[in-house]
Amino acid sequence: MTAAPRSWLFVPADSEKKVAKALASDADAIIFDLEDSVVPAQKAAARDILKGLTASEVEGGPQWWVRVNPLGSEHLKQDLELLGRSAIHGIVLPKAEGGWDVVELAHRTGSIPIHAIVTETAASLFGLLSYRTPQSPLAAMSWGAEDLSAALGAASKHDSDGALSFTYRMARSLCLAGAVAAGVQPVDGVFTDFKDDQGLRAEAEAAAREGFTGKLAIHPAQVATINAAFTPSADAVKHAKAIVAAFAAQPDAGVLSVDGKMVDRPHLVQARSILERSK
Template sequence: MSRQPRSWLFVPADSEKKIAKALDSDADALVFDLEDSVALDRKAAARDILKALPARSGGAQWWVRINPLRTDEHRLDLELLGKADIHGIMLPKAESGADITELAHRTGSIPIHAIVTETAASLFGLLSYRDVKASPLAAMSWGAEDLSAALGAASNKDSAGRYTPPYVLARTLTLAGAAAAGVQPVDGVFADFRDDQGLIDEALDAARDGFTGKLAIHPAQVGPINAAFSPTPEQVAHARAIVEAFAADSSAGVLSVHGRMVDKPHLIQAQRTLARAGE
């Protein structure tokens, strides 16, 4: 697929049953997890399962979440490259652009999706991803659960189910950092996979704010996420009208489309909408 993934579905890499269910889902990207969801004594088995995955043609992107930098398991995870059909690497607990540079020295040009707000120190390094030279960085997302543990919080949400200020800050910095770096901003997980309406509301809020995808922890979350990050037919038609209007008068700074004044920022938004729709 050429467009950016809307849904990024985590699946424990040591569970062939869960992998089979994930493969049957409509997720745009599958993230085979070798980190948090796999116990230490199961990591070797998980790597063997990934090596044995059959070759395929088309379908969802396959990513692997490796273990953090400078760990023994991280080094072993990188041996999967070239032995499994992997589109890209998800790096957990990234703290700055220097971590991307360090990983890229070992992995070359393979795309990297960095989870950039899982530690306290990471909150201070979001702009540094912009300055990584010849970067294979493709996406950035945030991790409320790991961050709350790192900060010693009792919870990351208030009594109404809204993120408290430290996590709103982390989310906002991730969005801004990804935009500054020119990579895909991906919203974090919605942990309660039984709360369909809560997931829908959070995904729609993320799409409104500028995120273009969201992490998922259960196949049932894929459909609502894909829907939330897919432009509606009305949005596509309006975006197409804006693009066509500027194409017809390229010297114009401001135009009227459907009775509303639009300028170059609206054109940029329209182009992004059409890209998300696959046009």
């Protein structure tokens, strides 16, 4: 099974220079963007750039994903014509409002994995549990504050103290819970100030503590910090192995002592998750 990407790096698909830099980065996944970062007049040129990428560039490198234009867009049909290329790993669907949007897209694309961005419209906040659909090609869910704040007519997505406002914290939490309920990867949203590495590190580490297993990036400079935040530390792996070993030795136990602390079955689930991500 392919490991879930820690870093998901957006790159405007109409810039050959930026595409080349993204491919040379250490990102686990590249999202070639055909939507917001590409104006309508440049969308055809962006598709031509993606058509010109050779499949050999993906060997041993990041997963290739394409953010297509939203359902209902006049550009979507041409975007989906790119998916016949074997190097494309999956689709990123923007402005998804419910699991039914994933189903609709899957009817047109088959079993190719889908990463849905699930909090970009007002209506989307009411459908976060609907992604729990049997036999869905959904692989990941992420959240976005920029489009949501525009959709809500907000003057800012931050409180006066600079913290993210409640509405957007709620959207983030609902995305996390919705993804876990659907059994897919929860991916944290972008940190827009790509020059503030300290702020990015704090946000990424907080996301990892809460349960997210990856994060969107908008610049190659953010990749190393994100990868580090979502890679379990050596101490965390050691402790997880000890928990797994303790329960393996006493499979009927409900509570055990490991490293001087009491652990129970939820800790075993967390330990297994840490070991899976450490691979």
